[in-house]
Amino acid sequence: METVSVEEGFRGRLSSLYYNILKPILANKRATVGLFILLGFILMATIGPILVPLDLTMRWSERFKPPSLEHPLGTDYAGRDIFQQIVHGSRDVLTIAFLAASFAIAIAVTIGTLSGYLGGIVDYVLMGVTDIFLTIPQLPVMLMIAATVKVSDPVSFSAIIAIWMWAGLARAIRAEIISLRQKDFIEAAKVLDLGTGHIVFKELMPNILPYIVINFVTMMRVAITASVGIMFLGVAPLSVTHWGVMLNMAMFAYGAIYVPSGIHYALAPLLFIVLLEYGAVNLAHGLDEVFNPRLRRYE
Amino acid sequence: MEPILKVRDLIVEYAVREGILQVVSKASLDALEGQITALVGESGCGKTTLIDGIMGTLPPNGYVRGGQVFFKDIDLLRLSERERQKIRWERIAMVFQAAQNSLNPVLRVADHFIETVEAHKRGLSKKEILEKASELLRKARLDPEVVLRSYPHELSGGMKQRVIIALSLILDPEFLILDEPTSALDIYTQSVIIDLLRAIHKEKNLSMLLVTHDLSIVAELAHRAAVMYAGKIIEVTDVNSLFHDPKHPYSRGLIGAIPSLIEDLSHKKPIPGNPPSLLNPPPGCRFHPRCPYATDKCKKEEPPLVKVNGGLVACWLYE
Amino acid sequence: MKESAEMPFIELQNVTKYFERGIMKKIRNYAVIDVSMKIYEGQIIALVGESGCGKTTLGKIIAGIIKPSEGRVLWLGKDIWKLSKKEFKQFRPLIQIVHQDPYASLNPARTVYQILAPVVKKYKNPRSKRELREIIIQYLEYVGLTPPSYFLNKYPHHLSGGMRQRLSIARAIIPSPKFIVADEPVSMIDMSLRLSVLKLMERLNKELGIGFIYISHDVATARYFAGKALLALMYLGRIVEKGPMDVVLRNPLHPYLRAILSASPIPDPKFAGKKRRIELKSAEVSTDILLKGCPFSHRCPFAVKKCFEKNPPFRDFGNGHMVACYLADELPEWVPPWREG
Numbered sequence: 027m028e029t030v031s032v033e034e035g036f037r038g039r040l041s042s043l044y045y046n047i048l049k050p051i052l053a054n055k056r057a058t059v060g061l062f063i064l065l066g067f068i069l070m071a072t073i074g075p076i077l078v079p080l081d082l083t084m085r086w087s088e089r090f091k092p093p094s095l096e097h098p099l100g101t102d103y104a105g106r107d108i109f110q111q112i113v114h115g116s117r118d119v120l121t122i123a124f125l126a127a128s129f130a131i132a133i134a135v136t137i138g139t140l141s142g143y144l145g146g147i148v149d150y151v152l153m154g155v156t157d158i159f160l161t162i163p164q165l166p167v168m169l170m171i172a173a174t175v176k177v178s179d180p181v182s183f184s185a186i187i188a189i190w191m192w193a194g195l196a197r198a199i200r201a202e203i204i205s206l207r208q209k210d211f212i213e214a215a216k217v218l219d220l221g222t223g224h225i226v227f228k229e230l231m232p233n234i235l236p237y238i239v240i241n242f243v244t245m246m247r248v249a250i251t252a253s254v255g256i257m258f259l260g261v262a263p264l265s266v267t268h269w270g271v272m273l274n275m276a277m278f279a280y281g282a283i284y285v286p287s288g289i290h291y292a293l294a295p296l297l298f299i300v301l302l303e304y305g306a307v308n309l310a311h312g313l314d315e316v317f318n319p320r321l322r323r324y325e
Numbered sequence: 326m327e328p329i330l331k332v333r334d335l336i337v338e339y340a341v342r343e344g345i346l347q348v349v350s351k352a353s354l355d356a357l358e359g360q361i362t363a364l365v366g367e368s369g370c371g372k373t374t375l376i377d378g379i380m381g382t383l384p385p386n387g388y389v390r391g392g393q394v395f396f397k398d399i400d401l402l403r404l405s406e407r408e409r410q411k412i413r414w415e416r417i418a419m420v421f422q423a424a425q426n427s428l429n430p431v432l433r434v435a436d437h438f439i440e441t442v443e444a445h446k447r448g449l450s451k452k453e454i455l456e457k458a459s460e461l462l463r464k465a466r467l468d469p470e471v472v473l474r475s476y477p478h479e480l481s482g483g484m485k486q487r488v489i490i491a492l493s494l495i496l497d498p499e500f501l502i503l504d505e506p507t508s509a510l511d512i513y514t515q516s517v518i519i520d521l522l523r524a525i526h527k528e529k530n531l532s533m534l535l536v537t538h539d540l541s542i543v544a545e546l547a548h549r550a551a552v553m554y555a556g557k558i559i560e561v562t563d564v565n566s567l568f569h570d571p572k573h574p575y576s577r578g579l580i581g582a583i584p585s586l587i588e589d590l591s592h593k594k595p596i597p598g599n600p601p602s603l604l605n606p607p608p609g610c611r612f613h614p615r616c617p618y619a620t621d622k623c624k625k626e627e628p629p630l631v632k633v634n635g636g637l638v639a640c641w642l643y644e
Numbered sequence: 645m646k647e648s649a650e651m652p653f654i655e656l657q658n659v660t661k662y663f664e665r666g667i668m669k670k671i672r673n674y675a676v677i678d679v680s681m682k683i684y685e686g687q688i689i690a691l692v693g694e695s696g697c698g699k700t701t702l703g704k705i706i707a708g709i710i711k712p713s714e715g716r717v718l719w720l721g722k723d724i725w726k727l728s729k730k731e732f733k734q735f736r737p738l739i740q741i742v743h744q745d746p747y748a749s750l751n752p753a754r755t756v757y758q759i760l761a762p763v764v765k766k767y768k769n770p771r772s773k774r775e776l777r778e779i780i781i782q783y784l785e786y787v788g789l790t791p792p793s794y795f796l797n798k799y800p801h802h803l804s805g806g807m808r809q810r811l812s813i814a815r816a817i818i819p820s821p822k823f824i825v826a827d828e829p830v831s832m833i834d835m836s837l838r839l840s841v842l843k844l845m846e847r848l849n850k851e852l853g854i855g856f857i858y859i860s861h862d863v864a865t866a867r868y869f870a871g872k873a874l875l876a877l878m879y880l881g882r883i884v885e886k887g888p889m890d891v892v893l894r895n896p897l898h899p900y901l902r903a904i905l906s907a908s909p910i911p912d913p914k915f916a917g918k919k920r921r922i923e924l925k926s927a928e929v930s931t932d933i934l935l936k937g938c939p940f941s942h943r944c945p946f947a948v949k950k951c952f953e954k955n956p957p958f959r960d961f962g963n964g965h966m967v968a969c970y971l972a973d974e975l976p977e978w979v980p981p982w983r984e985g
Contacts, residue, residue: 209748210743210745210748210749211748211749211750211751213709213741213743214741214743214749214812214815214816216709217707217709217736217739217740217741218737218740218763218766218815218818218819219733219736219737219766219819220762220763220766224762228754228758228762229751229754232751232753232754233751233752233753235753367834367835367836367837368805368834369804511694511695511861512694512861512862512863512904512907512908512909513694513903513904513907513921513924515907515909516907516908516909516921519909520921523917538834538835539835539909540835540911541908541909541910541911542909543911544909544910544911544912544913544915544916545909545910545913545915545916545917546916564913565913568911568912568913578836579835579836580911582835582836582838582839583835583836583911593839594839595836595837595838595839595840595843596836596837599804599806599807599837600804600834
């Protein structure tokens with residue numbers, strides 16, 4: 027049999043966590059790569075701004091300086107250090123991504139589970155609503171909302187992004203729930219009269235948890251793209267250091283892409299966006315391989 | 326009688342999440358020409374992996390670590406994939422477990438036969454192929470007119486299994502390997518399939534290797550049996566001896582534990598304990614934790630296969 | 645068999661179940677046709693038949709999981725589908741189920757502890773976490789999963805088929821049921837481990853008085869309970885022969901039972917190749933015949949005209965041995981194939 031720890035209580039659960047979750051994740055290359063990249067960014071977002079002060083004084087003489095020891099990523103159009111901006115911007119980017127993904131997941135899980143488990147008219151109505159959200163074109167509407175409603179803080183901004191992300195996932199979760207619902211262990215739980223609450227939270231949820239986690243990571247990536255996109259188009263300039271805003275300024279305001287020496291101003295945020303998304307994609311795919319038996323290349 | 330198939334010290338491993346799993350550990354086995362040899366064992370003992378190792382049909386994370394497999398005088402393990410494909414189906418045919426599910430649902434039965442033959446480029450015309458197929462189906466007590474035209478989902482489980490067996494014989498192989506040919510079939514249909522296999526064996530003197538956990542099928546069909554436990558072959562003997570004088574304590578336990586229709590079930594005893602995990606097999610003889618006769622030697626040293634009364638046993642009781 | 649004057653615990657009255665398919669629900673698939681049964685406390689009933697004969701559906705109807713399309717299911721005289729909420733809550737724990745596939749019947753994302761804990765909490769009212777754990781351990785020991793502490797934090801995929809089945813059984817006995825519907829409980833377990841699960845069921849019946857509806861396609865394992873059990877043989881939705889198992893197996897009367905017994909492979913090479921199987925015709929059955937005539941008529945080598953026209957009623961052959969066949973007493977005397985040679 028497996029050599030999983032026999033101890034119970036807190037130590038038992040911790041070691042169970044290690045053997046059943048952490049170890050398989052670390053054994054999977056993609057997941058590990060993604061995990062470390064994301065951890066790096068989280069580190070950057072949390073303690074980065076504390077370690078790296080943000081100096082926004084404009085020094086026109088320093089503008090568009092190439093990367094050097096003093097300015098690892100060079101300077102922008104106003105002579106400000108790009109690296110500092112990236113570090114501070116990461117906090118905004120990740121906060122929005124995290125919030126948006128959380129909202130989207132919360133809505134999707136609630137609607138998907140209710141719809142899948144209860145069926146009938148509830149399913150009919152909820153899926154009707156979901157379909158509306160699926161068919162309305164996301165980007166134009168998001169832009170309109172963002173432009174008209176005064177978006178002043180990350181929370182409402184994340185909410186707007188989330189509204190357009192949950193629909194597909196809700197349908198997917200509903201499908202999972204429907205297939206789980208037929209399983210014998212659910213029938214057994216019904217015959218044992220364990221109650222609907224127990225069945226939904228203690229029997230069904232643990233089975234879709236890996237699925238939710240993987241989709242959370244994917245949603246974060248989508249939210250990043252969406253938020254960067256919106257800010258790039260200049261629609262909701264939340265903060266100066268958000269990478270999308272940086273891109274916007276690089277592109278439109280100060281013509282950095284036309285000035286050869288200023289190209290790093292556009293490239294830097296772009297690079298970090300790509301890196302972050304790369305990490306997210308790998309983590310998501312790796313987790314999928316770890317937790318989804320169907321994708322495993324062996325067994 | 327010469328062995329048509331010789332397996333010597335075969336080792337097959339899988340790379341799994343928890344490490345390297347050695348599913349077949351130095352297994353040796355002979356299948357004699359013109360005989361039906363049974364490979365008996367319970368789930369997880371490695372018998373399907375053994376066959377996959379022989380035929381080269383292991384999944385991507387499985388590989389043969391060592392040993393030799395000779396089919397007549399051809400070293401199967403040293404062949405290239407191309408050469409192996411030539412042998413597969415034309416000389417050694419195989420009926421996989423739950424093969425009924427591997428019939429292509431969008432092809433008629435006739436097309437299955439045509440495709441199989443054409444894939445091996447034997448140069449037969451479609452007409453000739455279908456004539457041959459009809460003959461085989463008739464032997465299996467199926468009406469070729471109806472069956473050849475049908476799609477798999479139009480046939481019952483028993484009919485599909487007979488189609489599969491007929492398919493395996495279309496290229497006149499010299500050796501047939503069957504993995505659990507009667508699982509998922511009801512008792513009546515099982516009996517029909519058993520009769521079919523017996524008739525095929527008789528008519529063509531076809532050598533067969535029958536892999537199964539069902540001892541009653543072994544009794545009905547096989548001449549010789551090799552018993553597998555935890556990746557090792559622990560007894561090889563003729564089928565009469567297996568049932569009336571099993572030597573290895575595991576074989577004894579197995580024979581003593583099968584519910585049957587004929588005797589009083591009250592003195593049937595289950596084998597205590599459970600089969601070992603192949604990730605951490607017990608040292609020495611792998612059966613010792615469950616063996617009523619286990620000695621200290623059994624716990625430390627692995628017994629080799631030795632000759633006993635015309636058969637082979639791997640047990641220190643027969644040193 | 646003990647046909648007592650007491651009231652049956654569960655009684656089925658002319659139960660029929662069909663599933664409707666197709667647009668406008670025009671096509672009906674009949675799973676169970678006109679089954680009546682009296683089930684007494686502590687009884688073991690072996691429901692035997694090939695796959696597709698309706699035994700699983702019948703088992704779930706008895707357990708109150710599936711509602712019959714026609715007919716009634718009575719619990720101590722009361723129709724279970726007409727019970728008040730309160731009464732149903734009393735009824736529900738009394739019949740539990742053990743499924744055939746021991747992997748599908750256990751939540752793969754839950755440990756052994758997490759699988760048993762909610763059931764113990766509900767039915768045994770433990771006063772503390774400690775007591776909860778102790779009770780769980782007691783149940784694990786009772787079903788033979790020892791040492792219990794080893795199993796507590798294991799997931800189903802760490803256990804063998806036999807162990808998982810024992811766990812399912814442990815879970816099923818916690819509500820102190822009167823009956824367990826065991827749907828092919830050993831068919832997915834290795835041969836050498838089957839006996840131990842059967843022995844466990846026998847123990848539950850002897851020590852705790854739990855009755856079993858033992859569903860199986862294999863007469864040989866059902867035979868383990870001979871001497872204590874009733875055999876009910878099903879074919880295409882109907883019960884065709886029933887009675888105390890030893891009586892029925894000694895003198896099988898229905899042609900279908902004779903066919904199965906004659907076709908059963910015998911684990912003794914002495915009998916290999918001896919021609920003894922009763923040959924059955926292979927023909928398609930129309931729904932018409934299914935509903936009106938004998939369900940076996942299309943395959944029966946002895947069938948006569950009236951077999952196709954009207955389903956034969958049960959005929960009593962003494963000792964509770966009932967057979968639904970017009971020709972039951974005209975068949976040649978039964979000599980078990982393993983007696984010859």
